[in-house]
Structure formats: C-alpha cells, structure tokens
Amino acid sequence: MEGVLDDVKDLKADPFKLLVQSIVDYAIYMLDRNGFVTSWNAGAERIKGFQTEEIVGKHFSTFYTEEDRAAGLPKKVLDTARKDGKYLGEGWRVRKDGSRFWASVVVDRINDGKGKLIGFAKITRDMTEQREAQQALLQAERGFRLLVQGVTDYAIFMLDPKGRVANWNAGAQRIKGYTPEEIVGEHFSRFYTPEDREAGVPERALETARKVGRYEAEGWRVRKDGSRFWASVVLDAIKDDDGKLIGFAKITRDMTEKREAQLRLDESREQLFRSQKMEALGQLTGGLAHDFNNLLTAILGACELALRNLGDSEKVTRMLDGVRGSAQRGASLTKQLLAFARAQPLEIKQVDLKQFFGDVTTLVRPSLRSDIEVVTEISDQLWPIDADAGALELALLNLAFNARDAMKHGGTLKISAHNEMLEGKPEGLRGEHVVVRVSDTGSGMPREVMERVFEPFFTTKTFGEGTGLGLSQVFGFAKQLGGAVEVESEVDKGSTFTLYLPASRGSETGQMRMNGMKPRGRVLIVEDDTFVAELAADMLSELGFESAVAHSAKEALDRLAAGDKPQLVFSDVVMPGGLTGIELARKLRERFPELPILLTTGYSEQVAASHGFPVLQKPYELDALADALGNLLKQDITAH
DSSP, X not given: OHHHHHHXXXXXXXXXXXHHHHOOSSEEEEEXXXXXXXXXXXHHHHHHOOOHHHHTTSBGGGGBOHHHHHTTHHHHHHHHHHHHSEEEEEEEEEOTTSOEEEEEEEEEEEEOTTSOEEEEEEEEEEOHHHHHHHHHHHHHHHHHHHHHHHOOSEEEEEEOTTSBBOOOOHHHHHHHOOOHHHHTTSBGGGGBOHHHHHTTHHHHHHHHHHHHSEEEEEEEEEOTTSOEEEEEEEEEEEEXXXXXXXXXXXXXXXXXXXXXXXXXXXXXXXXXXXXXXXXXXXXXXXXXXXXXXXHHHHHHHHHHHHHHTTTOXXXXXXHHHHHHHHHHHHHHHHHHHHHHXXXXXXXXXXXXXXXXXXXXXXXXXXXXXTTEEEEEEEOTTOOOEXXXXXXXXXXHHHHHHHHHHHOTTOEEEEEEEEEEEEESTTTTOEEEEEXXXXXXXXXXXXHHHHXXXXXXXXXXXOTTSOOSOHHHHHHHHHHHTTOEEEEEEOTTSOEEEEEEEEBOOSOOOOOOOOSSOOXXXXXXXXXSOHHHHHHHHHHHHHTTOEEEEESSHHHHHHHHHTTOOOSEEEEESSOSSSOOHHHHHHHHHHHOTTSOEEEXXXXXXXXXXXXXXXXXXXXXXXXXXXXXXXXXXXXXXXXX
C-alpha cells in the first residue's frame, strides 16, 4: 500500500512524467550517452512489445534490423544527434516478436545545465499503415502513368488553364506526329485547321469546358506534317479541391478510317434504299390501286343504284350506308399512309375496351369469309387504355385480314384480351398492361418470314393483293403507345399476334360537353373545293349554324374587312392563291384576337396544330365537327 502511495506522490510531484507515461501512440523513452535505454513509456511498450523491466538497460540498437546494425546505423544516429543536436529519419524497426514496422524517429540530445551531454530523448511513431497507403498511392499513380503512356490509339495529354500543352503520351505522338520536346509548352490551337483557328473554334472549346466542365466535338485536325485527320475530341476541365481551374484533360482519337468507312456504308445504303424504294413504290402503287378500286367500285355502284331507286327510301338508305362505310375505309387507309409518312399523329384518348371490343367484333365478322369462325374471349374487367381508337381498330382489322388471308380453306380466328401485370418482359415493359391476342389456324410462317413480318412493304402476297403496310402499321401503333407486339408462328399450325398495350394512367376524359343549348350564330367557311364547302355548310346547318362561304383566304379577309364578322371561321389549311389557312388564321388573330378559328386539313394535323390553332382532321363526320365546335365555343353542339 505504501508503494502505491509513493507512486501517487511521485506523479503528483511530476505531472510531466504522468503525461509521458499516458501516451500510447508514441514510443517516448530516454537513452544514456552510450545509447542504453534508461526509461520506457506505455507507448513504447505498445509499439515495440517490450515491458519496462525487459528493455531498460538494453542498447537501443536492439530495435534495428540486422542489415542496419551491420551498416552501423545506430552509431550514426547517435553521432548525428550528438553533433547536430537532433536526428530525424524513417526506416524499418524490429519489435520484440521479430516483426517489422515502419518508424518515424526523432532523437534529441539532452544536456545538463552546463551544456554537458547526459543522454538522448527518443520519440518513435509507427507509420506502417500510412506508408502502405502512400506506397499504394504511388504504385497506382505509377501504374496510371504507365497506362496513359502506353496507350497508342488515343492522344491523352494535359493543357494548362491557357491551353498550352503540359504533357504528351505515346498515342499523341503517334497520331499527331510531335515528340514531347517539340510540343510541350505550345498552344493546342496548332492542331486545328487554319479556318477553324480563324473562326475561333479552339477558344470556344476552352470556354465551353471552362463553363460547363466538358467539351465534345468531331472535326478535322492537323498533324505535324500538315496532313489532316478526322478527330473525335473530349476536353474536360480539371479543378483542385477548392474548385479552382488548374488545367484541362484532352483526349483525341483518330476517326478518319471509321468515318470513311461510314461514308462508304452510307453511300451503299443510299443506293440500296433507292433500289428498294422503287420496288416498294411498285408494290405500294399496285396495292393501293387494288384497295382504292374496291372502295370506288362500292361507292360508284351504290351511288348509281341510289339514283335509280330514289323512290325506294329503304334501298337509298342502304346504298348511302354502303357509300359511307367505303368512305370510312378509304379514310382509314389514308390515315395509315399518313402515319407512315409521319404526317399524321395519333389522336390519343381514353378507350373503354369492353365497349370497344363489342363494336370491333361486329365490324370484323362481316369482313371475313363465311368459312371462318370468329371466337372471342374478352375479360369483363379490362383496364382502359390511352390510344387512338381508330388506329387500334385499324390494327385489329389488319390482324384479322392477315389471318383471313392465311386461312385459304377456312378456319378459326380467335380474339382474346385480358389484364396482365408485366415484370420486364417483353422488351422491358413493366406495370399494368392489357394483352390482346389474335390467333388463327392458318398456314403459319417459316422463321425467315416471321423475322421480317413487321417490315414496311414486306409481303408474301402476290402483286396487287396488298400494300405490305398492314402488319407494320400494327407494329408502329404498339410502339407509339409505349407497348410492344410479338408474333408466334409455325408452318401449318397457325399464327398468334400479341399486343401489349399500357393501361391508362388518367381518368376518363371524353369530349368536353357543356349543358344547355345556346343560340348558334354564323360560321364563315373558307374552302376552295365547292362541293366540300357545300357539305360543310349542310353539316353546320344540321348543327344549328348559318353559313357563308369564301373560296380563298383573300376573299375571307375582304369579307371581314368589309364588316362581315361571323361567330367563327372554319378554314381549310391548303388553298390556292398564295395564302394558306395557317397564314389566314395568323392575320385574323392579329386583327380579331377574340374570333374563334377552327382549321381543317386532309394532310398534316400536326403542322397546323404546331402553330397554336385547333385542327379537325379530314375526312370528318357530323359528330367530329360537333365535338370540335363544342370544344372551341364551350357549348354542347348536337344535331337538330
């Protein structure tokens, strides 16, 4: 007990001793004038493994490696500290168990009050982990430097903040022809063509990289010998930890051969395309002639019979229904062609599939031969989808017609639809989808035909039997909705086409309707085709509007300038006389900003709509016209 109290008294009397003894991250101990250990702290015990009683009185050379002792390093350490007052160094040292560690060492000379040497103070720190990390970093930097220098397919080099070359790899020398001695310190603009330098392209490249952090481009660059090569260039801004720009990293690749090969390939493709285009035009022309001649035959025949039987109202009605049906089929075919010309966008609305399939099945059955049985399996709880109902109807009709042609001797056409939650298949689709399948028991397809079945103009039918657009329309329709279409087929065992259509994410929209009838007013029709203008006037009359007709945009402007101001202007887009319907609408908007304007076109709804005016697509029927007017006037428009 007395010994413990004495130690406590000693520590209280010498707080510095308490401090040194408490340090465990540093080995702090004393040596006498000859290098023998005279004191030992807890840090020395932890780092070197010796207990105090084991090491006090031993020479400090015990901690050195055999090779360092053989080289006389311990003596040199003491001699340096004795002469200079201090020794600083790093090196391998040895623990009690024989293991080595990397030590940072400080040895200070200790003098008495008269300046006489009485010993040395020694501080050692274990730096093994730090050294290993530093060595790993140095090795990584060395490896990266060797990697960059060894790359020969890319010119990789640094620029200073002003654009001067700071270093140069072997790839840069191979591609651009300069040795490091020739180019380091020179401005990188010397790689640019004279015309690019005159246009300030190098400066813009640096400025772009400086502002946004990166610049990418392709263009002609110049080698040392003056020859040009097509380069792909990336320029990255390099900043320090404080965000200050310290230079740019530049990577250049010679793309000359690849570019020339691409140009040759493009030329070959263009020649092939021209050849295929002529072949496709022949197929398309024959197919269209066949389809439209059928439609025109039905229309002309029905009109002639109606004129011969004006007194038979029932027969006239039947004939007119036939004319209307044929015209609708012609409109669908035109819409299909415009979609492939990318001039006809889909009119996306929410479609109630339960009602839709009831209608489309009624349409499909009469379109098939009597020896084909139609079977439907439609779920009662189908999710609605956002689609163009006309395009969906056309897609199913195309699949049905394709099935009909595959069943030369009759068979079964099956149409099914059900909800399905997709998990990445097919084609990465996920979430709620309606899956529609159209199957037949026809001749099926070999694999080489199945792989091309969705290509535009590809057909196995004889010349004049079809356009080759039907199945590609189905493919394009599914893709435009964000869905997919797949086909499974085997020769003599039929085919199955599967449509994956995303379920609607919005609430049911429908057409905007306002309750209550209001007085209608007068509409100015601007239409150069006299018969179409008369039909529009008759339709407007059915909807309760009076009409006036102008056969050109100029005539319409003259009418309004004379004070003849209607409630609404209904104008065709394409008209003779140098002023289009869009230009007319602009002029009217400037002069009469409150005047409602409705445009109509048989070509590109998208062109007109992009100018900010509502558009009614030709051909249109009475309900479509009523809906368009109702949306524009915020009224419920119905036929009287």
